[in-house]
Amino acid sequence: MSNLAASKSPLKVYLATPRGFCAGVDRAIQIVERAIELYGAPVYVRHEIVHNKHVVDRLKALGAVFVKELDQCPTDRPVVFSAHGVPKSVPAAAQNRKMFFLDATCPLVSKVHVEAERHHREGREIILIGHAGHPEVVGTMGQLPDGVVRLIETADEARVFTPVDPKNLAFVTQTTLSVDDTSEIVGILKSRFPDIAVPHKEDICYATTNRQDAVKNVSADCDLFLVIGSKASSNSQRLVEVALRGGARAAHLIDDASHIDWSWFEGVKTVGVSAGASAPENLISDLIRAIGDVYDAEVIESNGVQETVTFKLPRVLTEV
Template identity: 85%
Template sequence: MSKPSLTLKLATPRGFCAGVDRAIQIVERALELHGAPVYVRHEIVHNKHVVDRLKGLGAVFVKELEQCPPDRPVVFSAHGVPKSVPAEARDRKMFYLDATCPLVSKVHVEAERHHNEGREIILIGHAGHPEVIGTMGQLPEGVVKLIETAEDARTYTPVDPKNLAFVTQTTLSVDDTSEIVGILQSRFPEIAVPHKEDICYATTNRQDAVKQVAAECELFLVIGSKKSSNSQRLVEVALRGGTQVAHLIDDATQIDWDWFNGVSTVGISAGASAPENLITDVIAAIGARFETEVHETGGVRETVVFKLPRVLTEASA
């Protein structure tokens, strides 16, 4: 029997971003230089497959520094950490490597600058996300106020409406954040804005790529972890863009083939912490059941590369 036909629209770019790639390389290089085990505080990035592969190489993932012996290297995740974490590591004389994405570090610097200039600081983000915890933890408790929704922006009451600033989590929905920022700027015209967009280039590019094809797809699959903010946002963007059904899946094993009933065009993207092999596995799994015609969208070509910490590059040299 011949297989039914199916068109696949691959949103480009998709998958790994420069910050994720750098964080993974930091753990790998630390293992090469220092041997196993290397400890990692929290998941280095939000992807089970990445974490499991690094575990296989000798990485040990922990929740807090107190679980790490003082004589082994420890890596901080790409999402960033409160200032108290490296301070504790220094007190214990630990060798630590900070894998915080440089674009997250930029937000940290902005928040500190606003605080030093006496402004009240708003952080637009999702409560409980590691990046938000890390950003709020750059300053004394209570200094940074979190706004999650447009309604929060409408009801927020600052101490001094003329002395405000905002920063944002880097992995938010561009459209949702624009709405929140618009409300804040309408209510507080003098609010200080970031020198450059806080939402990172990779988040923006992946959302734009999904928007390009969403309306043409009856079904959209986003490969990524449910813990991953940027992956969750891609599902939302696909649905808003006109896709009838969208699902977030860890890998090909989570595909429900009933989703494909009556479907002729499927969109595929992947969050910034999803490795390429997961994408190819999904395409192969679909190809085993359907006669597929694959179309790659012409998206932005990403050339950003972030340098590894000098202590790793010098040791390698």
């Protein structure tokens, strides 16, 4: 051991696997990159393509222009809709303006949209379990007329929810929720309304579930847990909550290594590390490197699920 390493305090770093980009995020980013490659800059993007400043800044440098609303886009340039999905009014407005648009909505979010529309066609009252104001929730509720979808955010709300017809209900969920919290809400709804129609397959996406399971598996051994991700990222915030529930003494959400508060490490012998589904892997590498500059770090990677899911790009971007 070198004198430098000997002078550093030992620290075990448990690296949760899987972590970082999911297939839906990867597809959305590729759509913007490919659009710029094919059509040149600028390519407009309605809202953040994914909730990560580093991803957005890199795409800006390539020629993406991020806007809040469609009316900020010219009609002669491509526009991309974010991975979170959009209300039906958005593509309808783009078609009215004769705009060329690309929909980067995650296919697993689109699945929830299809479910909600099916329930509506079959005459059911629809509950959406999710967080008010999140872009995915706005997009899902916007698939149907105002007032058709009822939002439930908490177990307490599920306990007092009053449907029009208790025998004609269905629920769908936001894809990036806490698995445990959602299970509690679903349990309450099923108990109160035994006839409620449930999703054919779990709405919470595989990547959210896998990342939460990976954090659960290592957090009990951690004095401190660090999650790389944006505060706007629902799935990243849930990982912090999962780490605390799993036994970590403290957990923090940080954008990148520059946001480390080294006072968090006082008395710490073990640190867990993960990243939300919209955080690129290089941010994890930078974090591990920063920790290694200060501590004699032993990095231990967990044996988590190996993800092989991929989603195809829109045909217009591949048939050129």
